[in-house]
Amino acid sequence: MQDQIRNVAIIAHVDHGKTTLVDGLLRQGNVFRANQDMTDRVMDSNDLERERGITIVSKNTAVSYKGHKINIVDTPGHSDFGGEVERVLGMVDGVLLLVDAVDGPMPQTRFVLSKALARGHRAVVVINKIDRADSRPDWVVDQTFDLFAQLGATEEQLDFAIVYACARQGTATLDLAKPGTDLTALFETIIDRMPAPIGNPDAPLQMLISSLSYDDYRGRFGIGRLHNGRIHPNESIAIVDREGKSRLARVVSTFVFEGLKKTEQEEIAAGEIAIISGIPDISIGDTICDRENPVGLSSISVDEPTVRMAFGVNTSPLSGREGQYGTSRKLRERLFKELETNIALRVDETDAADTYLVSGRGELHLAILIETMRREGYEFQVGAPEVIFHEDENGHKSEPYEKVEIEVAEDYQGVVVEQMGQRKGEMQDMRLAGGSVYFTYVIPTRGLLGFRNDFLTATRGTGVISTLFDGYREFAGSMGRNSNGSLLATEFGTTTPFGLSNAEERGINFIGAGTQVYEGMIIGKNNRDEDLEMNVCKQKQLSNMRSSNADLAIRLTPHTEMSLDRAIEYIGPDELVEVTPLNIRMRKKILDMTQRKRDERRITDMAKA
Numbered sequence: 001m002q003d004q005i006r007n008v009a010i011i012a013h014v015d016h017g018k019t020t021l022v023d024g025l026l027r028q029g030n031v032f033r034a035n036q037d038m039t040d041r042v043m044d045s046n047d048l049e050r051e052r053g054i055t056i057v058s059k060n061t062a063v064s065y066k067g068h069k070i071n072i073v074d075t076p077g078h079s080d081f082g083g084e085v086e087r088v089l090g091m092v093d094g095v096l097l098l099v100d101a102v103d104g105p106m107p108q109t110r111f112v113l114s115k116a117l118a119r120g121h122r123a124v125v126v127i128n129k130i131d132r133a134d135s136r137p138d139w140v141v142d143q144t145f146d147l148f149a150q151l152g153a154t155e156e157q158l159d160f161a162i163v164y165a166c167a168r169q170g171t172a173t174l175d176l177a178k179p180g181t182d183l184t185a186l187f188e189t190i191i192d193r194m195p196a197p198i199g200n201p202d203a204p205l206q207m208l209i210s211s212l213s214y215d216d217y218r219g220r221f222g223i224g225r226l227h228n229g230r231i232h233p234n235e236s237i238a239i240v241d242r243e244g245k246s247r248l249a250r251v252v253s254t255f256v257f258e259g260l261k262k263t264e265q266e267e268i269a270a271g272e273i274a275i276i277s278g279i280p281d282i283s284i285g286d287t288i289c290d291r292e293n294p295v296g297l298s299s300i301s302v303d304e305p306t307v308r309m310a311f312g313v314n315t316s317p318l319s320g321r322e323g324q325y326g327t328s329r330k331l332r333e334r335l336f337k338e339l340e341t342n343i344a345l346r347v348d349e350t351d352a353a354d355t356y357l358v359s360g361r362g363e364l365h366l367a368i369l370i371e372t373m374r375r376e377g378y379e380f381q382v383g384a385p386e387v388i389f390h391e392d393e394n395g396h397k398s399e400p401y402e403k404v405e406i407e408v409a410e411d412y413q414g415v416v417v418e419q420m421g422q423r424k425g426e427m428q429d430m431r432l433a434g435g436s437v438y439f440t441y442v443i444p445t446r447g448l449l450g451f452r453n454d455f456l457t458a459t460r461g462t463g464v465i466s467t468l469f470d471g472y473r474e475f476a477g478s479m480g481r482n483s484n485g486s487l488l489a490t491e492f493g494t495t496t497p498f499g500l501s502n503a504e505e506r507g508i509n510f511i512g513a514g515t516q517v518y519e520g521m522i523i524g525k526n527n528r529d530e531d532l533e534m535n536v537c538k539q540k541q542l543s544n545m546r547s548s549n550a551d552l553a554i555r556l557t558p559h560t561e562m563s564l565d566r567a568i569e570y571i572g573p574d575e576l577v578e579v580t581p582l583n584i585r586m587r588k589k590i591l592d593m594t595q596r597k598r599d600e601r602r603i604t605d606m607a608k609a
């Protein structure tokens with residue numbers, strides 16, 4: 001039975017086509033009729049994944065091919081979700097490494113491959129998107145081979161199979177001269193080249209929980225690989241947690257994956273990926289063990305977070321109006337609950353009872369959490385992202401660095417060099433090819449905070465940037481943050497066209513007329529570096545107005561709507577983003593103008609002294 005199983009994870013850089021390839025495998029892994037009228041990228045099942053077109057959480061599925069069962073884990077490619085990939089690699093025996101037929105290996109390709117190789121996994125390399133006009137598969141294969149070698153692959157790992165695919169059409173071939181008509185070549189290669197799981201079905205039970213899922217009816221499920229033994233419904237088991245402590249529990253139901261469903265099974269044996277229900281407090285990293293022989297498996301370790309933000313109770317004058325949950329207790333509960341599944345996240349209490357420090361792998365990792373919470377009905381405020389410094393016992397300070405790869409049209413070469421320079425980026429490489437310039441930089445993570453937006457603006461949306469955590473190094477010294485001067489509301493009220501027309505002469509408005517504002521709220525970006533207070537609720541004076549409809553005559557330039565991601569990038573250390581289910585607002589930490597000025601003066605005086 002074990003011989004018929006293959007457990008594989010699909011790993012790659014963002015957008016190289018992992019989820020699309022899983023669609024193809026599901027459609028052609030024929031047994032499961034339920035998949036016939038599947039939507040595209042069916043594994044990207046949560047709302048945020050569909051809206052953003054990216055995978056955020058790793059997910060399991062399974063297909064069958066010629067009597068074999070293939071368990072598949074789809075993983076995210078964005079570097080902020082690298083923790084998700086690390087989390088699931090222990091569930092599988094091998095990986096499909098997808099590489100784009102034009103781009104070749106990218107920073108996240110290196111990261112995920114290094115993690116897979118370190119676990120001793122073998123890979124099948126899938127060169128995907130061979131239908132792209134400028135596809136260059138031979139070059140990509142060479143680059144991929146070099147990458148394996150650089151990452152210290154063993155002889156066996158270096159001897160990887162190569163499949164050429166067009167995930168979107170659902171075709172694959174081993175030989176570019178003979179285009180495929182379906183995914184047979186890939187299925188066959190998985191069966192031939194991926195090892196069957198090892199593990200002894202007759203040894204005491206050991207199942208390592210790598211994922212959780214929920215449903216309203218059965219509650220929490222634990223998902224993981226059965227390393228040894230067998231598991232049955234209604235079985236009494238022991239749980240050894242991440243700290244090595246054990247407790248007793250009972251499994252209610254046991255399932256395996258079949259396509260997009262899970263099906264109940266009376267016995268599941270070593271080698272399979274199982275789903276168990278009935279243990280309400282089951283966590284990632286728990287080992288489900290034989291009651292008589294509880295031996296925990298070495299648990300899941302994940303790279304440290306590098307970026308953090310303060311989450312606090314909403315203190316704006318509008319607090320309590322738009323959210324369902326807003327108290328410190330609710331916020332705390334929700335954040336700590338997140339740790340059960342989001343294993344690359346950290347939550348720390350602070351001296352202030354209503355503020356928590358939430359640390360993650362990057363701005364997007366944290367932004368996704370914020371967006372999820374706001375959709376669940378939470379309202380709160382968050383501070384600007386900051387990097388996490390380390391200090392050793394001798395007081396030596398270090399900070400996280402990233403490796404950045406940038407591709408821009410030649411015209412933008414100068415802008416990139418200038419912007420990266422300002423941010424203490426060190427150029428490692430620069431290549432010209434086909435009208436584009438390719439840069440490699442190493443830069444403190446600090447320099448990248450808030451950079452994406454500037455970069456896209458500077459390259460008119462055409463630049464491509466990808467980043468990869470490169471480790472902690474020497475603190476790079478102070479860095480002049482691009483200081484935003486903001487336009488600030490001076491009073492509580494509703495904005496008027498007249499008030500906003502004055503504001504737009506000074507900069508760019510973030511809000512339109514008829515919007516509720518309060519003193520100290522950011523309503524736009526000043527053209528100059530300092531903040532500027534404006535009364536945006538002001539009515540035009542009646543005395544110099546002929547018609548009572550004077551406001552209607554004012555034509556405002558359409559304002560720039562600030563999304564959550566952009567708001568997080570925009571705010572400075574003395575500012576906050578107010579997040580509610582209905583609105584994203586930006587504000588000064590100190591709302592009162594007099595108090596704020598006094599505080600600013602105090603800080604400048606302190607700096608002078």
Ligand SMILES: Nc1nc2c(ncn2[C@@H]2O[C@H](COP(=O)(O)OP(=O)(O)OP(=O)(O)O)[C@@H](O)[C@H]2O)c(=O)[nH]1
Pocket residue numbers: 012013014015016017018019020021041053054055056075076077078128129130131132165166167168169
């Ligand atoms: N031309 C072409 N486009 C493809 C192919 N496979 C996928 N794509 C497109 O590439 C884009 C990204 O596909 P996804 O499947 O979401 O990529 P992914 O690797 O799962 O992305 P993340 O999960 O966010 O890392 C989509 O627009 C797909 O339609 C292919 O074979 N050829």
Ligand SMILES: [Mg+2]
Pocket residue numbers: 018019020044054055074075076077
């Ligand atoms: Mg995906």
